[in-house]
Amino acid sequence: MAQLSYVSGSVGLITLQNPPVNVLSAATRQGIMESMKKALNDPKVKSVVICGQNGVFCAGADIKEFGPNISGPSIVPLIYDIEVANKPVVAAIEGSALGGGLELALTCHYRIAHSKTRLGLPEVTLGLLPGAGGTQLLPRLIGIPASLELITTGRHITAAEALQLGLVDHVTQSDTVDSAVKFALSVEGEPLDSRRISKRPCPHLPDLDAVFEAVMQKARALQYSFFAQRAVGRWSMPSGASWNTSKARPVHRAAVLGLGTMGRGITVALAQAGVSVVAVEIQEKQLNEAREHVYATLERGAQQSGVSPSCANITYSHDIQAVADVDLVIEAVLEDLSLKEKVFQQLSAICKPGTLLCSNTSSLDLNCLASQTKNPELVVGMHFFAPAHVMKLLEVVYGSKSSPEAVATAMQLGKKMGKISVAVGNCRGFVGNRMLKPYIEQSYFLLEEGATPELVDKALEEFGFPMGVFRMSDLSGLDVGWRVRKEDGLAEPVGTSGQITRLRGGRRYSPLGDILCEHGRFGQKTGLGWYQYGRPGGRVAKSDPWVFNLLEEYRARLGLTARPIDQQEVLERCLYSLINEGLCILEEGFASSPEDIDVIYVFGYGWPKHRGGPMFYASMVGLATVLERLDHYYRSNPDVPSLKPCKLLRQLVASGSPPVHKWKEITKKIQNRL
Numbered sequence: 001m002a003q004l005s006y007v008s009g010s011v012g013l014i015t016l017q018n019p020p021v022n023v024l025s026a027a028t029r030q031g032i033m034e035s036m037k038k039a040l041n042d043p044k045v046k047s048v049v050i051c052g053q054n055g056v057f058c059a060g061a062d063i064k065e066f067g068p069n070i071s072g073p074s075i076v077p078l079i080y081d082i083e084v085a086n087k088p089v090v091a092a093i094e095g096s097a098l099g100g101g102l103e104l105a106l107t108c109h110y111r112i113a114h115s116k117t118r119l120g121l122p123e124v125t126l127g128l129l130p131g132a133g134g135t136q137l138l139p140r141l142i143g144i145p146a147s148l149e150l151i152t153t154g155r156h157i158t159a160a161e162a163l164q165l166g167l168v169d170h171v172t173q174s175d176t177v178d179s180a181v182k183f184a185l186s187v188e189g190e191p192l193d194s195r196r197i198s199k200r201p202c203p204h205l206p207d208l209d210a211v212f213e214a215v216m217q218k219a220r221a222l223q224y225s226f227f228a229q230r231a232v233g234r235w236s237m238p239s240g241a242s243w244n245t246s247k248a249r250p251v252h253r254a255a256v257l258g259l260g261t262m263g264r265g266i267t268v269a270l271a272q273a274g275v276s277v278v279a280v281e282i283q284e285k286q287l288n289e290a291r292e293h294v295y296a297t298l299e300r301g302a303q304q305s306g307v308s309p310s311c312a313n314i315t316y317s318h319d320i321q322a323v324a325d326v327d328l329v330i331e332a333v334l335e336d337l338s339l340k341e342k343v344f345q346q347l348s349a350i351c352k353p354g355t356l357l358c359s360n361t362s363s364l365d366l367n368c369l370a371s372q373t374k375n376p377e378l379v380v381g382m383h384f385f386a387p388a389h390v391m392k393l394l395e396v397v398y399g400s401k402s403s404p405e406a407v408a409t410a411m412q413l414g415k416k417m418g419k420i421s422v423a424v425g426n427c428r429g430f431v432g433n434r435m436l437k438p439y440i441e442q443s444y445f446l447l448e449e450g451a452t453p454e455l456v457d458k459a460l461e462e463f464g465f466p467m468g469v470f471r472m473s474d475l476s477g478l479d480v481g482w483r484v485r486k487e488d489g490l491a492e493p494v495g496t497s498g499q500i501t502r503l504r505g506g507r508r509y510s511p512l513g514d515i516l517c518e519h520g521r522f523g524q525k526t527g528l529g530w531y532q533y534g535r536p537g538g539r540v541a542k543s544d545p546w547v548f549n550l551l552e553e554y555r556a557r558l559g560l561t562a563r564p565i566d567q568q569e570v571l572e573r574c575l576y577s578l579i580n581e582g583l584c585i586l587e588e589g590f591a592s593s594p595e596d597i598d599v600i601y602v603f604g605y606g607w608p609k610h611r612g613g614p615m616f617y618a619s620m621v622g623l624a625t626v627l628e629r630l631d632h633y634y635r636s637n638p639d640v641p642s643l644k645p646c647k648l649l650r651q652l653v654a655s656g657s658p659p660v661h662k663w664k665e666i667t668k669k670i671q672n673r674l
């Protein structure tokens with residue numbers, strides 16, 4: 001399980017041989033112990049290299065061995081023997097060094113890693129703490145804050161990050177064992193005391209309490225998120241109807257109408273949940289493409305999960321009459337109000353009595369759709385997020401006439417599909433997209449004032465979003481928002497000369513997004529957006545000088561002077577305006593609790609989970625601080641209403657800024673007055 005060989009005259013090479021990932025089973029630990037002993041006792045050996053066979057260093061303890069009676073030698077004396085060795089020991093790290101594998105590497109005097117290696121202490125994901133020296137050695141090597149982050153998240157890091165942190169001494173692109181052997185030869189006979197990590201003092205930090213407090217805050221946010229996820233299931237409507245007073249109807253057979261990207265994803269998600277699906281698309285070509293796409297996605301999913309695909313549950317049709325006897329329809333046709341209204345009229349005429357009519361609209365007025373039907377109480381929104389079979393979030397939207405039974409049915413169906421469903425009221429953009437609007441608006445204003453897409457995205461990504469606002473917009477397609485702005489009469493042709501008006505409908509408006517679209521830059525799909533992607537459909541964002549020139553010309557045309565903008569301002573303006581909108585939504589009763597908003601943002605919009613969600617984050621930052629900063633920005637931007645602190649924020653601050661779980665006492669009073 002571990003083999004000692006001799007290379008380059010004086011190097012003892014110990015190779016872990018426990019395929020496939022060289023875990024530290026009893027036999028492997030025994031093998032390492034014996035090989036080390038032999039190498040250290042052999043006068044010919046002047047240095048030792050430890051590596052793993054087949055390109056993997058070591059994936060840690062053998063999880064299958066965990067139990068009350070672990071046999072074989074203990075890991076602790078083994079790692080002690082390595083550290084006190086009087087010959088240099090070098091770890092040649094390839095593939096993975098995880099858990100006990102990384103701890104083994106930490107006891108070596110030097111660490112050489114291949115550039116593709118992943119390293120980490122993932123014990124926390126198994127409900128454990130690193131027990132073979134990791135908690136003591138890592139802080140002495142890379143400092144307390146970085147160690148805390150790695151140990152409490154279990155995150156795997158790249159070799160490049162490990163080098164930056166000082167966790168490895170050298171990263172190689174060539175043969176790792178060769179590099180480690182050469183390195184070992186170069187350090188033979190050198191003193192080793194400074195290389196024994198356990199002998200180093202634990203770093204002293206003047207602000208240690210603050211570091212631990214930051215980690216505790218993350219833990220509190222994760223715990224909050226855990227309970228928030230469960231709380232959203234206990235939904236309620238302004239009428240007083242709620243989860244425990246409303247009975248869901250069974251849905252055995254559902255229809256999906258319109259098989260574009262969203263319709264296909266919804267079909268897959270329904271089939272995977274064991275619901276029989278009638279998939280309808282009037283265009284023959286689109287129908288055939290959808291059939292193939294759905295089939296391939298279900299096959300792939302089945303292969304990954306090891307269950308048989310659910311294709312037998314789906315029937316396809318190009319005739320809308322096929323929905324006549326289903327229990328529930330999810331409409332997913334183009335986002336066009338008059339088209340959707342027509343579809344709802346047809347559905348109301350065709351479907352059997354009692355069929356629930358749901359729309360996947362992301363922003364259109366549900367009441368308009370319901371008014372086209374004979375039974376508006378049977379109409380609800382089911383707003384899925386793309387890709388619909390992957391994304392966890394589902395907004396279940398109730399209109400003014402939706403019955404509690406209809407909401408309960410959509411919520412239960414969402415649960416069956418493995419979604420985290422949140423019941424929300426019918427306002428423009430519902431909860432998620434409505435809050436996104438001021439966030440995006442601020443990012444455009446920041447560009448006008450001197451920022452770049454890179455600066456804004458960097459601030460948001462360092463905050464924890466997987467993508468900043470501009471990279472995210474490029475991914476979802478800039479033309480989508482452009483179409484909506486045109487329909488709203490906001491986007492007017494800008495052209496290359498002439499006057500640009502920045503005040504539209506009495507409030508400031510930035511046409512920057514429209515200008516990009518006028519140039520055919522719709523984001524990743526066209527290969528050009530706020531960034532350049534090399535080709536249509538490209539994924540790797542690169543800075544684009546064209547955008548910098550555009551911004552300079554635009555500012556010159558408007559007589560705007562660019563000023564330095566820091567990350568703090570980006571975060572405050574983008575996040576606090578989004579938070580303010582969330583508070584307006586609570587105040588107006590379109591969300592029943594801050595947990596609803598937070599779950600929507602964490603599971604639908606990439607809000608970092610360790611920051612709880614926008615409402616939780618606001619209470620962590622301090623509501624008084626959020627209020628003070630919004631007041632400050634609104635004073636200097638009175639034509640930007642989204643910066644005006646909402647009434648609820650003022651009331652919460654006036655009530656002593658209660659923790660987020662106590663907000664309901666105040667929001668209930670306001671909502672009752674509505």
Ligand SMILES: CC/C=C/CC(=O)SCCNC(=O)CCNC(=O)[C@H](O)C(C)(C)COP(=O)(O)OP(=O)(O)OC[C@H]1O[C@@H](n2cnc3c(N)ncnc32)[C@H](O)[C@@H]1OP(=O)(O)O
Pocket residue numbers: 020021023024059060061062063064075096098099100101122123126128130131132
């Ligand atoms: C000694 C002191 C105590 C320390 C505590 C610990 O070390 S706890 C363990 C910490 N380590 C881990 O959590 C690593 C878990 N493994 C992985 O993350 C991945 O397997 C990998 C190493 C990144 C490799 O991923 P890859 O996708 O390439 O392969 P698989 O995941 O399919 O794994 C291949 C097979 O190996 C088995 N396996 C992997 N790790 C372990 C392990 N630690 N113990 C036991 N078995 C492990 C895995 O189950 C696969 O087996 P199959 O039979 O082929 O399904």
